[in-house]
């Protein structure tokens with residue numbers, strides 16, 4: 001039958017001390033004995049004792065050095081070490097604790113004290129192992145749940161985006177492309193991963209309010225009437241209403257509400273200016289207009305990326321945040337970003353309808 005008792009390694013060069021410790025502990029524990037530091041290290045690495053009683057004063061390698069080596073070896077560093085010392089000076093005890101020992105026993109031994117200290121530290125070590133195992137299990141469970149929630153959130157966001165995109169062929173893919181470009185711009189600007197994630201989600205859903213715009217208007221070819229434009233312009237508010245009840249850790253509802261605002265106050269629906277507009281919305285606005293200009297619209301052919309970038313340069317600091325425009329121009333100039341050539345046509349966005357050149 002396997003002996004399940006804890007294994008205690010006694011390291012001492014003195015035979016009398018060894019005999020005393022063996023007699024004290026042999027009934028309750030399995031024992032290993034080593035008379036030299038070097039052999040103690042080999043034994044510890046091979047058999048992983050549950051606790052080590054370590055004499056300080058030994059020839060060749062003293063107890064401090066043995067302890068230091070035990071603690072620097074990942075396979076033995078968790079083994080609790082109790083120093084055995086005839087030295088009573090505080091400095092020696094302190095050195096032992098500094099090296100990672102859990103306790104010390106002063107010679108001459110008292111059997112009851114040796115038993116009590118060994119039992120206490122074995123129990124503490126067992127509790128530590130148990131706690132670490134529980135923590136590891138909990139961390140794994142939290143990571144798994146977080147992954148599940150993240151996947152669920154991504155699925156819900158994709159479904160919400162699809163609900164609006166499925167209504168007309170020009171919508172498909174626009175929000176994904178805008179989200180991707182907005183994240184690239186934010187990254188170029190050095191924003192934190194957490195803020196970029198909020199921009200990604202807001203980008204994926206920024207036009208979800210178009211669910212309220214009749215398909216006949218979304219798909220209409222030719223210039224839109226003013227009354228039709230007024231209907232289009234409700235979409236940021238509807239997006240806001242749809243998202244405001246979701247407790248995102250980012251202001252996603254406000255970001256989408258402001259994605260058609262312009263620095264000079266010519267945007268909609270609020271007509272706010274400059275820094276009144278959230279930075280995330282200013283980024284989304286640049287990504288949105290770049291994607292929209294580059295893509296086909298029912299009322300006009302695709303104008304191409306160069307035309308989109310030329311417009312950004314022209315309206316830099318007027319309609320669009322200069323820093324955001326610079327970041328956008330930089331990532332295209334450096335070839336760090338391109339719209340996928342197999343991406344489908346984009347949604348009609350109508351942001352450009354506000355610009356004089358398109359009236």
Ligand SMILES: [Fe+2]
Nearest residue numbers: 206207260349
């Ligand atoms: Fe929009």
Ligand SMILES: [Fe+2]
Nearest residue numbers: 206207288349
């Ligand atoms: Fe858009």
